[in-house]
Amino acid sequence: MSPAPAGAEPRRRALLALGLGLVAAPALAQTPPDPPVPGVKSRPARSLILMVGGPAGGAADRWARGFAPYLERQLPRAALGVEAVPGEGGLTAIRRLLEASTEARMMGTVSAPLLISRAVELGQTSLLSGLDWLAAVSDxxxxxxxxxxxxxxxxxxxxxxxxxxxxxxxxxxxxxxxxxxxxxxxxxxxxxxxxxxxxxxxxxxxxxxxxxxxxxxxxxxxxxxxxxxxxxxxxxxxxxxxxxxxxxxxGIPLIAGAQRGFVLPPGVPPRIRERLVAALRATVEDPEFRARGDSAGFVPRFIAPEVWSAQITASIERLGRRWAEEPWQINARG
Missing domain, CATH: 3.40.190.10 (Periplasmic binding protein-like II)
Incomplete structure (x- = not known):
């Protein structure tokens, strides 16, 4: 494997763990490379960092590391890594993502409504409007x-x-x-x-x-x-x-749940964005990922960018009104 691009390795705090959660995740592919074609240079794998807004070993970090091997199946030329960035209930990671160059190959993992709640509490919902809400993958x-x-x-x-x-x-x-x-x-x-x-x-x-x-x-x-x-x-x-x-x-008209998905910084080239969306959709349809959901207690469900973005916008407005009228309690958090 060719070396990672300059500056990527310090961010990669750990290579992808295998099988975190209730069901073992698949091992990363170990197939031998294709033989070289005379006169044609091989294309090196590009690093893609999944940025997690929370501490290493926390629930969000464990979820990302459990999801990553399935996603890597759909991105055969990408070497995935996970970086946990604690702080401000996930907003520190969002700031890092927004500040990153589109060449940095970073994608954020998020959980809603939790991230929205933290942004509302801190008056930082403008950060969320700067994101490209790529897709949700589980309920x-x-x-x-x-x-x-x-x-x-x-x-x-x-x-x-x-x-x-x-x-x-x-x-x-x-x-x-x-x-x-x-x-x-x-x-x-x-x-x-x-x-x-x-x-x-x-x-x-x-x-x-x-x-x-x-x-x-x-x-x-x-x-x-x-x-x-x-x-x-x-x-x-x-x-x-x-x-x-x-x-x-x-007789109790209450619906509540969390969604996990991915966001990008603005300006990612359309061809890369489309490839990531297709990979996330294919991951959700992976029978082994769906079996993992059955054991772990989540429902794999792909929500396309336009739909999820609209849902997030509505949730920001709804929680913002609720916070203004009747703020919920705030706990200390990383």
Missing amino acids: EPVVLVTAVRPGGDLAAFRAMGEAATLGLPPPGTAAALFGDAWMRLSPASLLHFPSAAAARQAALAGNVAAAAVALTEAIGAIREGRLEPLGLASASRCPLLPEVPTLMEQ
Whole structure:
């Protein structure tokens, strides 16, 4: 393999890890190179850095490293790397991406609405409008769960009223925004935990009456029979748990979830942009990536650039109005 372009190697803090998450990711291709053609120079692989707005080893970093081997299958002449850039809830990475030259070959990984929440809190939504929202690749619906116990159903939880404690991840996450909306429909006491895993554990231990978390955080315990799903905050039933009713079916008009996807700095040449969009679409259709989603608790779904960009713009406006009218709590974060 030819050496990486000058300046790229310091950014590559780690080569792609294999198989992070609940299902092993595919190994990177190890096929031997084609024999050289006389009189024709071979084309070296170009580095593509996936920039993550969060600490190394965090949830966003793990997701990017788990996704990268599948994407690399669709970009055979690209050598992918992942760089974790903590700070400002992901906005430091966005600033770095916007400042980078289009020749730097960087693509940002983002989670919405979390990144939007952080931008709204800090009054930095103008940063988001400068991005090229390339595509979304997965949905993570919010699920309401409780410990397995006799009579542990949605009606019993709602009947507890304000005596019921609803465990939530940190403010600004999809599940935490769900909790705020829940309070407008059904009384309960909200308790934010430092992480979604901590909220899930509190529900498992019976320390809270229920918890709202992303399905990725709860699907393992649900399938093992250790957590009881009360309902999914989605428009239709999830193919991963088709037996679990939506909250809509049960008379609660709440839909909440996170989307993961990718952004580019402005000015990336159209041919490169189109190639990346095609690679992301093909990755979502990869049977092994879809199998990973089935085990890990996310739904692979490709959302094209124009559609996703419009959704993000609407979300920025909606969360901006909500923040102005009734700000949510802010936790310290990296």
